Amino acid sequence: MMNKFLQRSIVLIGLLFATLAHAQLRVEISGVGATQIPIAIAAFADESLAPAQVSAIIKADLARSGYFKVIDTGGPISETAAVNFNEWKSRGADALVVGSVQRLADGRFDVRYKLLDTVKAAQISSLPMAVQPQSMRLAAHRIADDIYQKLLGVPGAFATRIAYVTKVGREYRLEVADADGEDTRIALRSNEPIISPSWSPDGTKVAYVSFEQKKPIVYVQNLITTQRTVIANFKGSNSAPNWSPDGSKLAVALSREGLTQIFIVNADGTGLRRLTSSDSIDTEPQFAPDGQTIYFTSDRSGGPQIYRINVNGGQPQRVTFSGSYNISPRISPDGKTLAYIARRDGKFQLHALDLATNQELRLSDTAKDESPSFSPNGKYIMYATETGRRLTLAVVSVDGRVKQTLSMQAGDIREPTWGPFMK
Amino acid sequence: MRPASSLSTLALVVSSAVLLAACSSVKLDEKPPVEEKTAKTVAPTDTREVKTVETKSVDPLDDPKGELAKRSVYFDFDSYIVKDEFKPLLSAHGRYLSNNKQRKILIQGNTDERGGSEYNLALGQKRAEAVRKSLSVLGVPESQMEAVSFGKEKPKALGHDEASWAENRRADIVYQ
Numbered sequence: 044m045m046n047k048f049l050q051r052s053i054v055l056i057g058l059l060f061a062t063l064a065h066a067q068l069r070v071e072i073s074g075v076g077a078t079q080i081p082i083a084i085a086a087f088a089d090e091s092l093a094p095a096q097v098s099a100i101i102k103a104d105l106a107r108s109g110y111f112k113v114i115d116t117g118g119p120i121s122e123t124a125a126v127n128f129n130e131w132k133s134r135g136a137d138a139l140v141v142g143s144v145q146r147l148a149d150g151r152f153d154v155r156y157k158l159l160d161t162v163k164a165a166q167i168s169s170l171p172m173a174v175q176p177q178s179m180r181l182a183a184h185r186i187a188d189d190i191y192q193k194l195l196g197v198p199g200a201f202a203t204r205i206a207y208v209t210k211v212g213r214e215y216r217l218e219v220a221d222a223d224g225e226d227t228r229i230a231l232r233s234n235e236p237i238i239s240p241s242w243s244p245d246g247t248k249v250a251y252v253s254f255e256q257k258k259p260i261v262y263v264q265n266l267i268t269t270q271r272t273v274i275a276n277f278k279g280s281n282s283a284p285n286w287s288p289d290g291s292k293l294a295v296a297l298s299r300e301g302l303t304q305i306f307i308v309n310a311d312g313t314g315l316r317r318l319t320s321s322d323s324i325d326t327e328p329q330f331a332p333d334g335q336t337i338y339f340t341s342d343r344s345g346g347p348q349i350y351r352i353n354v355n356g357g358q359p360q361r362v363t364f365s366g367s368y369n370i371s372p373r374i375s376p377d378g379k380t381l382a383y384i385a386r387r388d389g390k391f392q393l394h395a396l397d398l399a400t401n402q403e404l405r406l407s408d409t410a411k412d413e414s415p416s417f418s419p420n421g422k423y424i425m426y427a428t429e430t431g432r433r434l435t436l437a438v439v440s441v442d443g444r445v446k447q448t449l450s451m452q453a454g455d456i457r458e459p460t461w462g463p464f465m466k
Numbered sequence: 467m468r469p470a471s472s473l474s475t476l477a478l479v480v481s482s483a484v485l486l487a488a489c490s491s492v493k494l495d496e497k498p499p500v501e502e503k504t505a506k507t508v509a510p511t512d513t514r515e516v517k518t519v520e521t522k523s524v525d526p527l528d529d530p531k532g533e534l535a536k537r538s539v540y541f542d543f544d545s546y547i548v549k550d551e552f553k554p555l556l557s558a559h560g561r562y563l564s565n566n567k568q569r570k571i572l573i574q575g576n577t578d579e580r581g582g583s584e585y586n587l588a589l590g591q592k593r594a595e596a597v598r599k600s601l602s603v604l605g606v607p608e609s610q611m612e613a614v615s616f617g618k619e620k621p622k623a624l625g626h627d628e629a630s631w632a633e634n635r636r637a638d639i640v641y642q
Binding site: 236238259368 | 574617
């Protein structure tokens with residue numbers, strides 16, 4: 044039963060990808076959650092009128108989340124149709140999704156949906172939307188988010204975007220895509236490497252390190268206007284940008300004083316302030332969600348370990364103690380979990396640390412993991428890894444059970460960063 | 467007439483004179499006949515002729531066989547110390563930079579592919595910085611040098627073996 048569902052989902056996702064002309068990421072599911080809610084999702088009445096098939100996107104999102112078992116339905120069911128709850132209950136569905144799409148006079152589409160509880164025979168949610176044709180995919184993702192939230196109690200992250208760096212031949216690209224790997228767009232093309240992209244909290248800008256001037260320099264690029272601002276080009280190397288939660292500042296790693304140390308700078312490049320002072324490497328600063336603490340990597344005790352320091356300075360506190368090499372700290376949106384890359388037995392693997400209990404959990408079986416990034420709802424971590432002989436992205440749930448890979452037809456993908464919730 | 471440098475013309479005249487003088491006291495079959503023939507066919511020199519000599523200064527930096535041709539310092543695994551075998555290389559570049567104050571260099575540090583990008587960027591920086599410090603001790607001013615890092619992002623050797631890794635643990639001196 045489970046295999047059939049997975050196969051259908053993968054085929055569905057495959058069909059979705061086959062219909063699009065431009066390059067997109069291929070998603071393969073290899074692990075699901077411990078429990079899955081059985082949910083029937085009907086085709087929406089008249090959804091073929093619209094440029095994107097809403098119910099197919101919702102099914103793919105929920106299947107990919109790992110927490111839903113999508114049950115087949117027959118033909119389309121409008122949200123106004125009478126529903127035989129017992130029939131759906133007997134088919135094993137705890138919930139049913141129905142809806143319709145109508146073309147409006149002004150060219151927009153009216154999308155209506157209902158989430159029904161088959162056991163209680165009641166409506167759980169509805170979300171009417173009037174949508175521009177080019178925003179149909181987003182509308183479908185928002186419905187999937189609503190379903191996820193109503194049934195799991197946690198906001199869905201299907202309507203979010205990801206940014207990452209690709210290398211195809213000699214060209215490096217900073218790309219942005221929807222969280223499902225669709226609708227890929229190129230934000231920057233370069234003949235020199237790009238690393239460490241970081242989303243602004245409002246999702247309109249990305250900071251990154253570019254080597255286009257033959258040394259690493261930190262830029263902030265407005266994705267909408269394409270305006271680029273150099274925010275750090277001091278003597279030596281400039282890297283590891285990370286935005287403060289309020290979007291007013293960035294923490295960066297600069298070697299202007301000799302060894303790499305952490306500084307804070309305003310989002311327009313002014314007001315440089317040094318944060319760490321050590322005789323070692325301090326790098327990879329990451330603001331905690333409260334904006335008061337910065338986690339970072341330091342090799343002050345020999346090998347690289349993760350520390351935290353108050354944003355106003357002071358004595359850093361060591362956070363990781365297992366093994367001799369722990370780097371790339373990332374904090375969950377609720378501030379309770381630390382994701383990082385640990386080298387153990389020569390393998391570089393994604394780990395998660397519960398900051399309250401100090402319990403460590405290894406989250407991958409691969410050997411070249413890099414650059415973890417939490418989804419904005421804190422349920423998943425996206426990271427870069429090696430699959431076969433190619434560099435791909437992977438997603439894992441924080442408990443290690445839900446697993447996917449995202450890969451390209453040709454070329455390598457690295458440096459993923461998961462974008463924020465957006466209005 | 468085929469152009470000839472003044473030097474070779476002089477050599478020809480001198481050797482001709484020597485041979486003509488030698489001819490009278492030595493037996494014919496002891497001398498190579500070719501030389502006699504050549505001596506007989508030399509035309510009388512125009513004493514007002516001026517022939518051009520081309521000369522130019524060669525920047526030692528451009529000499530592929532010179533001591534400045536080598537621009538790379540290699541490092542052991544997990545090491546950021548400049549080994550003794552590279553001291554002569556650095557001395558040569560140090561001297562050149564001291565004698566050519568308008569010249570600037572970028573010192574680009576690299577690491578092998580193992581490990582995270584940002585931490586490796588910082589390790590590569592340590593290598594560039596070690597070379598910069600060595601040159602500074604040799605008297606090269608700060609203003610002529612900048613130490614930067616490529617980390618693991620621009621590997622020269624693309625293999626996944628120790629030979630490739632060793633090639634990539636490197637700091638390069640790049641003249642601007």
